Amino acid sequence: MDAGNLTLQYLLSGITKGSIYAVVAIGFNLIYSATGVLNFAQGEFVMLGGMVAVTLAHFVPLPVAVAGAVVIVALVGCLLEVLFFRKLRHHSVLHLIIITIGLSIVIQEAALHIWDEKVRSLPYFTGNEISSIKLFGAAISPQVIWVLATVAVTVAALHVFLKFTLPGRAMRACSSNPEAAMLAGINIPNMRTLSFGLSAALGALAGCVISPITMTHYESGAPLAIKGFAAAIVGGLGNPMAAVLGGLLVGVLEAFSVSRLPAAYNDVSAFAILLLVLFVRPHGLFGRPGGEAVREH
Amino acid sequence: MSMLLQVQNLRCGYGSLEVVHGASLHVCAGEIVGLLGANGAGKSSLLKSLVGLLHPWQGDIFVDGRPTRGQPAWRSLSNSMVLVPEGKMIFADLTVRENLLIGGYHNPDRLLQLEIVLDRFPRLRERTSQLGGTLSGGEQQMLALGRALMARPRLLLLDEPSLGLAPLMVQEVFREIRKMKDLGVTVLLVEQNVVGTLQIADRAYVMETGEIILEGLAADLLHHPEVKRAYLGQGGKKSWE
Ligand SMILES: Nc1ncnc2c1ncn2[C@@H]1O[C@H](COP(=O)(O)OP(=O)(O)OP(=O)(O)O)[C@@H](O)[C@H]1O
Ligand SMILES: [Mg+2]
Numbered sequence: 001m002d003a004g005n006l007t008l009q010y011l012l013s014g015i016t017k018g019s020i021y022a023v024v025a026i027g028f029n030l031i032y033s034a035t036g037v038l039n040f041a042q043g044e045f046v047m048l049g050g051m052v053a054v055t056l057a058h059f060v061p062l063p064v065a066v067a068g069a070v071v072i073v074a075l076v077g078c079l080l081e082v083l084f085f086r087k088l089r090h091h092s093v094l095h096l097i098i099i100t101i102g103l104s105i106v107i108q109e110a111a112l113h114i115w116d117e118k119v120r121s122l123p124y125f126t127g128n129e130i131s132s133i134k135l136f137g138a139a140i141s142p143q144v145i146w147v148l149a150t151v152a153v154t155v156a157a158l159h160v161f162l163k164f165t166l167p168g169r170a171m172r173a174c175s176s177n178p179e180a181a182m183l184a185g186i187n188i189p190n191m192r193t194l195s196f197g198l199s200a201a202l203g204a205l206a207g208c209v210i211s212p213i214t215m216t217h218y219e220s221g222a223p224l225a226i227k228g229f230a231a232a233i234v235g236g237l238g239n240p241m242a243a244v245l246g247g248l249l250v251g252v253l254e255a256f257s258v259s260r261l262p263a264a265y266n267d268v269s270a271f272a273i274l275l276l277v278l279f280v281r282p283h284g285l286f287g288r289p290g291g292e293a294v295r296e297h
Numbered sequence: 298m299s300m301l302l303q304v305q306n307l308r309c310g311y312g313s314l315e316v317v318h319g320a321s322l323h324v325c326a327g328e329i330v331g332l333l334g335a336n337g338a339g340k341s342s343l344l345k346s347l348v349g350l351l352h353p354w355q356g357d358i359f360v361d362g363r364p365t366r367g368q369p370a371w372r373s374l375s376n377s378m379v380l381v382p383e384g385k386m387i388f389a390d391l392t393v394r395e396n397l398l399i400g401g402y403h404n405p406d407r408l409l410q411l412e413i414v415l416d417r418f419p420r421l422r423e424r425t426s427q428l429g430g431t432l433s434g435g436e437q438q439m440l441a442l443g444r445a446l447m448a449r450p451r452l453l454l455l456d457e458p459s460l461g462l463a464p465l466m467v468q469e470v471f472r473e474i475r476k477m478k479d480l481g482v483t484v485l486l487v488e489q490n491v492v493g494t495l496q497i498a499d500r501a502y503v504m505e506t507g508e509i510i511l512e513g514l515a516a517d518l519l520h521h522p523e524v525k526r527a528y529l530g531q532g533g534k535k536s537w538e
């Protein structure tokens with residue numbers, strides 16, 4: 001394989017992982033916009049999506065298992081909001097963020113009990129681990145195509161939802177000006193629940209499509225939360241579409257740094273980018289100046 | 298005339314500080330009622346507690362005879378009551394059109410109503426795809442009024458709609474409010490522009506440090522010695538600011 005092909009291979013692997021970070025970053029954004037909370041349990045939705053789908057796939061066809069997992073995890077997301085955040089609204093945002101970290105640990109422990117510490121994975125959606133598609137000389141697993149296509153369609157659908165539907169516009173209105181949104185008769189508590197449900201659903205879907213490639217186990221969510229957080233900040237919080245670019249950037253840089261640096265530095269690249277961006281552009285690479293990357297409350 | 302809004306002995310405040318000390322007022326269907334008072338009198342706080350943005354501590358609120366005290370703000374619209382808050386509060390990163398459509402969130406005929414509102418405010422029609430935050434102050438006030446009309450309210454609560462506008466624009470806003478009345482919308486108008494308000498209002502209340510100290514027909518209040526002294530700067534240097 002020549003250097004050009006190798007580069008392409010790294011690029012593709014980076015984009016694949018990056019697209020998952022992008023989905024997690026979108027989840028961060030949706031919840032942050034609606035509630036002001038950074039939800040560090042975001043990665044657990046991805047893990048739960050994979051785990052639930054693997055279990056369901058024993059009983060039902062794969063597409064049904066994936067759909068079922070998305071719905072179940074979305075409900076879990078809604079439930080978390082109703083049980084914890086709705087009741088604790090009057091606490092400071094910092095408290096709420098710490099609660100999300102606690103929840104993330106609780107969810108991992110629960111997953112360890114419900115399932116076990118074994119690594120699982122969904123079957124390849126089409127083909128198997130050795131089938132590959134040649135693209136510009138690089139060998140790509142068909143599952144990579146599934147990941148990229150699913151993420152692309154999801155992002156497009158989310159864009160249409162936020163931009164052109166009444167509930168989507170209402171969500172944006174809530175993040176733009178909650179008081180004015182209330183005066184327009186928008187049920188803000190329900191919008192917050194919706195943002196958790198939607199983020200959880202997106203995370204679960206990502207967890208399903210990536211499962212055949214990266215495997216799923218009870219601890220696989222936590223690193224995703226960190227990378228997704230980095231992606232959201234790099235893109236600029238408050239803009240779900242910038243999160244996509246942030247995610248891809250983090251993924252690609254990570255893939256190339258893995259090719260150059262010892263494995264121990266694997267996770268360092270995401271933080272290096274994060275810190276660099278925070279120094280140079282505190283509002284994120286694609287965020288508008290004025291909207292700080294991390295809003296003060 | 299039927300009473301659309303009735304407020305009895307309302308108390309509200311922030312933290313442990315009470316800023317409205319038992320205010321009573323009423324608005325009949327079809328009226329424009331002014332609520333005047335100096336800075337910090339508690340006018341905005343009173344309006345906020347009417348719609349539930351601020352929790353009333355005591356007292357009663359009836360809309361159309363139904364008690365509404367204690368309901369969350371997002372439910373105030375179901376009493377066909379809309380507050381246009383102080384400082385415009387438009388959705389800065391939504392377009393003018395989206396701002397208006399959100400105003401009609403509960404109105405199934407929102408697209409129809411959008412046309413009606415855009416006909417009323419041609420300035421907004423020219424700018425439907427402009428972001429709300431990039432409108433001029435006067436245009437934002439028009440947008441806030443238009444957005445409120447999207448819900449087809451029976452009772453409109455306006456908090457200082459003339460704030461920060463140039464004299465010509467102030468006139469235009471007062472004209473629009475006057476037109477609302479002709480459309481059958483009842484208005485409770487909080488203002489510092491005493492003359493402008495008393496000219497379009499049927500009745501008015503005057504509030505001072507959390508209490509309503511005067512009420513009467515607008516025409517009478519315009520010539521009331523107390524109003525003249527305190528608010529119109531006549532017969533004394535004490536201004537209302
Ligand atoms: N969020 C708040 N927290 C604490 N105190 C407040 C708050 N909002 C208003 N106040 C206080 O309540 C009192 C009444 O304020 P309010 O805004 O109701 O007055 P107002 O009559 O609307 O004045 P203006 O004409 O300047 O708008 C003031 O003393 C103000 O400082
Ligand atoms: Mg005020």
